[in-house]
Structures are given as structure tokens and as C-alpha cells.
Amino acid sequence: MSLSREDQANLLIVDDDETIQRLLVIAAKDHGWRPRTAGSGMAALEALDDGIEAVVLDHGLPDIDGLQTLERLRQARPDLPVIMLTGLNDAETAVRALRAGAGDYLTKPFELKRLFDLLRQIRQDRREPVVATVAGNVPKLGPSTGGGLRSANTRVRELLRRMEKAASLDTTILLTGESGTGKTYFAREIHRLSPRAAEDFIPVSCPALPRELLESELFGHEKGSFTGATATRAGRFEQASKGTLFLDEIGDLPAELQPKLLTVLQDREFFRVGGNKILRTNARVIAATNVDLHAKVADGSFREDLYYRLNIIELPIPPLRERKDDLPGLTAAILGRIAGRRGSAGWTLSPNASEALAAYDWPGNIRQLENVLERATAFTERSELSEKDLVTLLEARRDGPSAAAKVRTLHELERETFLEAYRRTGGNKARTARELGVSERTVYNLLERHGLK
Numbered sequence: 320m321s322l323s324r325e326d327q328a329n330l331l332i333v334d335d336d337e338t339i340q341r342l343l344v345i346a347a348k349d350h351g352w353r354p355r356t357a358g359s360g361m362a363a364l365e366a367l368d369d370g371i372e373a374v375v376l377d378h379g380l381p382d383i384d385g386l387q388t389l390e391r392l393r394q395a396r397p398d399l400p401v402i403m404l405t406g407l408n409d410a411e412t413a414v415r416a417l418r419a420g421a422g423d424y425l426t427k428p429f430e431l432k433r434l435f436d437l438l439r440q441i442r443q444d445r446r447e448p449v450v451a452t453v454a455g456n457v458p459k460l461g462p463s464t465g466g467g468l469r470s471a472n473t474r475v476r477e478l479l480r481r482m483e484k485a486a487s488l489d490t491t492i493l494l495t496g497e498s499g500t501g502k503t504y505f506a507r508e509i510h511r512l513s514p515r516a517a518e519d520f521i522p523v524s525c526p527a528l529p530r531e532l533l534e535s536e537l538f539g540h541e542k543g544s545f546t547g548a549t550a551t552r553a554g555r556f557e558q559a560s561k562g563t564l565f566l567d568e569i570g571d572l573p574a575e576l577q578p579k580l581l582t583v584l585q586d587r588e589f590f591r592v593g594g595n596k597i598l599r600t601n602a603r604v605i606a607a608t609n610v611d612l613h614a615k616v617a618d619g620s621f622r623e624d625l626y627y628r629l630n631i632i633e634l635p636i637p638p639l640r641e642r643k644d645d646l647p648g649l650t651a652a653i654l655g656r657i658a659g660r661r662g663s664a665g666w667t668l669s670p671n672a673s674e675a676l677a678a679y680d681w682p683g684n685i686r687q688l689e690n691v692l693e694r695a696t697a698f699t700e701r702s703e704l705s706e707k708d709l710v711t712l713l714e715a716r717r718d719g720p721s722a723a724a725k726v727r728t729l730h731e732l733e734r735e736t737f738l739e740a741y742r743r744t745g746g747n748k749a750r751t752a753r754e755l756g757v758s759e760r761t762v763y764n765l766l767e768r769h770g771l772k
């Protein structure tokens with residue numbers, strides 16, 4: 320006889336301590352769950368079936384330990400939310416649990432209320448997929464993570480939960496994702512959610528400067544250590560000592576600087592360029608890359624040991640085309656931002672305009688969405704954007720992939736031209752402005768637009 324859906328267990332509790340098992344079962348039932356228990360990792364794997372919506376997993380198990388069990392559970396069901404129970408002050412296990420894909424962790428002893436709040440949130444996220452809205456409706460957004468970020472997409476919500484946890488752990492984080500997916504935006508959010516929020520967040524773009532200048536930017540220099548070093552200057556690692564240092568496009572870190580970064584991440588020690596005094600830093604490093612660092616390790620252009628140092632916790636940000644349910648929320652947020660800046664009353668989208676956005680595949684991700692909305696709102700007198708307002712900006716899609724590539728290339732062309740001038744002038748903004756025939760303000764805008772600030 321097969322079990323009806325109502326009888327089938329939907330929560331798996333994995334703990335070898337029978338008292339805790341019993342306690343959790345009673346509490347789970349009180350909270351409307353249908354629990355099933357397992358006393359070991361192997362038993363958990365056997366007990367897993369499609370009806371299970373979430374797992375509470377103890378770290379210390381008798382056969383395969385909690386982390387291995389977690390990995391195998393996630394292999395079997397990659398989307399399965401797992402809450403890991405770890406020992407008090409066991410930050411290392413917590414980090415490893417997050418690395419292995421745990422949705423969250425709680426340190427023992429924990430409050431039952433906290434556990435069931437987390438489970439309730441997981442259930443809400445899964446059961447109430449956010450409805451994509453059209454035409455002027457205020458989009459219904461997913462639950463807040465406590466920060467400014469929300470998402471209607473299940474995968475992103477899980478990512479946000481991991482991000483929030485990782486923020487508090489003070490470890491190095493690697494953000495991966497295509498250009499324009501929001502890596503810089505996420506890095507700022509992690510900083511804001513971290514215990515370092517009141518300190519500085521200092522971004523450094525690795526490809527923005529030639530090697531010598533980048534070295535001095537990161538580590539500082541002593542007076543006279545190279546031509547133009549007229550005064551001793553502290554580097555970003557010193558300045559961010561209490562805060563967060565964001566290393567953007569880390570894949571472009573020149574080979575000569577990789578050992579120096581590795582040393583500072585391992586030992587927290589470094590020298591200024593031309594200096595002989597050992598300096599210490601306590602900066603938290605968040606790195607981002609839009610290239611496959613694994614491939615760079617394989618072809619020898621990125622050090623493997625550095626890769627593992629940076630990749631303590633990896634947060635992969637999906638491209639916009641894989642989180643289209645977030646389009647209404649992102650569109651509303653971006654339009655709100657534009658309206659605020661221009662002092663306008665704001666805009667809504669017609670149903671056809673929303674559909675046009677949803678049908679597009681967004682090779683340039685959120686940055687491209689932002690550009691499209693900037694331009695569409697600049698060229699209309701009306702408060703409702705129509706499909707026509709957007710169509711020429713999205714024409715690329717109708718013309719197929721080559722045109723989509725063209726849109727992206729334009730953006731990249733601007734970036735390359737700008738970077739070339741910026742590098743040539745050694746990062747001097749006034750000279751860059753003169754060379755490019757634009758105002759200094761535009762140089763700042765370009766730095767911002769290309770995530771180089």
C-alpha cells in the first residue's frame with residue numbers, strides 16, 4: 320500500500336542521540352512537519368526520498384560524518400535544503416558545511432524556535448513561488464534576507480541565505496558569475512551584513528592598473544621605491560585592515576603578484592613595495608571572477624594554492640536568464656533608483672513590455688537590464704513603458720545570437736578603450752579624461768559603470 324502525500328514524511332532528522340531525535344520529532348510535529356528520523360549518515364541516505372523537503376543534520380554521526388553525509392545528500396538531491404547542527408564555536412565545520420552546500424547551520428545548543436523559524440522560511444520559499452507580475456503591479460518579492468537583497472528565485476534565495484551566513488563568518492569568499500550578474504553588488508551586501516559593516520569596504524579592480532601600480536595599490540610603497548613614488552603610501556591591505564577588501568576580476572591578477580597575495584592571505588603579513596618592515600593586516604578579502612578560475616589553474620596562469628585560499632566559500636551567482644522570475648523585482652528596483660536620481664515620479668511596464676523583457680536572454684545580465692531601462696526611460700514622455708520603448712533596445716534577440724554578441728561587444732569595447740587609456744595614464748583620472756576627450760565626472764561614471772571603483 321502506498322502512502323498518501325499526507326502521510327509521507329517531509330522532514331528528515333538525522334542525529335545519533337535518541338533524546339535529541341525524540342525532542343526534534345515532537346517539536347517538528349508541533350510545527351506541522353511530518354518527520355522521519357535516521358541515526359546515522361548511511362541511514363539518512365537510505366531514508367531520503369522525493370517527499371523530503373528539508374533535512375536537519377547533526378555533524379557528529381557514528382559512520383560517515385555529517386559533512387560527508389551532507390555531500391552525498393546534496394549529490395542525490397542538489398536542491399535539498401539542509402540545516403547543519405554543529406558544535407559551539409566550531410567555525411571550521413560551519414565554513415565547511417556552507418562550502419558543501421548546507422543552506423544554513425546552527426550551533427549546539429540551539430533554540431528550537433530558531434530551527435523551526437529557518438525551516439518555516441525554507442518551506443515558504445519552496446511552496447510559495449513568487450508570482451511574476453506584469454504591468455504596473457508592485458511585484459511581490461521573496462522574503463528579505465535582512466539586507467537589501469530579495470529574490471523571487473528559489474536558487475537565488477538559497478544563495479542569499481548562504482551569503483548571509485558566510486558574511487558573519489569572516490572568511491574569504493569567492494563570488495563567481497558572468498559579467499553584470501551583481502558580484503560587486505553582492506560583495507557590498509556581504510560587507511554590510513558582516514560584523515565589519517561599520518568599517519571600510521575597499522574595492523580594487525585587478526585589471527584596472529598595470530602590475531607595478533597594482534602592487535603599490537594593494538600593498539603600498541615606500542618613498543623613492545620607484546620613479547614617481549615621492550611619498551610613502553599605505554596600500555589597500557593596510558587601509559582595509561579592519562574592513563573588507565574586494566578584489567574584483569581576480570583572474571586578472573598578474574602572475575608576479577599571486578605569491579604575494581597568497582602570503583598575505585595565509586600569514587596576514589606583507590611588505591610595502593621597497594619596504595623592509597613586515598606589516599600585518601586583518602582585512603577580510605572577498606574576490607570575484609567572471610572567468611573560470613579552475614580553467615586558469617589548469618592552464619597554469621593561476622596558482623592552485625591561491626585558488627584554494629580564495630575559494631574557502633564560493634558563491635556562484637546565476638546569470639539573469641536563469642533567474643527570470645526576478646525580472647519584475649529587479650526592474651522595479653532599478654526603475655525606482657532611476658526615478659530617485661532624476662527626481663521623476665517613476666515608471667511602470669505595460670504587459671507587453673514585461674513580456675518582451677521576459678522573452679529576452681540578457682547576455683549582459685543585470686547591468687544590461689539597467690542600461691536598457693536607463694535608455695528606455697530617457698526616451699519616453701509617458702509613465703508606462705511600452706513594448707515599443709524597449710523593442711529597439713532588445714532588437715539583438717530578434718536578430719539572433721550574433722546581434723546579441725554585438726550588444727555585449729559595444730559595452731566591452733567601451734570598457735577596453737577606457738581601460739587602455741586609464742592604464743596608459745597610470746590611473747590618473749584627469750589625464751584619462753583629457754585623452755578620451757570627456758569630463759573627469761565621466762571618468763568616474765565609467766569606473767562605476769564598469770565595476771572598477
Ligand SMILES: Nc1ncnc2c1ncn2[C@@H]1O[C@H](COP(=O)(O)OP(=O)(O)OP(=O)(O)O)[C@@H](O)[C@H]1O
Pocket residue numbers: 468496497498499500501502503504505567607608609649652653685686689769770
Ligand atoms: N540585486 C540587484 N538589484 C538591483 N541592481 C542590481 C542588483 N545586482 C546588481 N545590480 C546592478 O547591476 C549592475 C551590475 O552589477 P555588478 O557591477 O555588481 O556586476 P558584476 O558581476 O560585478 O559585473 P563585472 O563582472 O562586470 O564587474 C550594477 O549597476 C548594480 O548596481
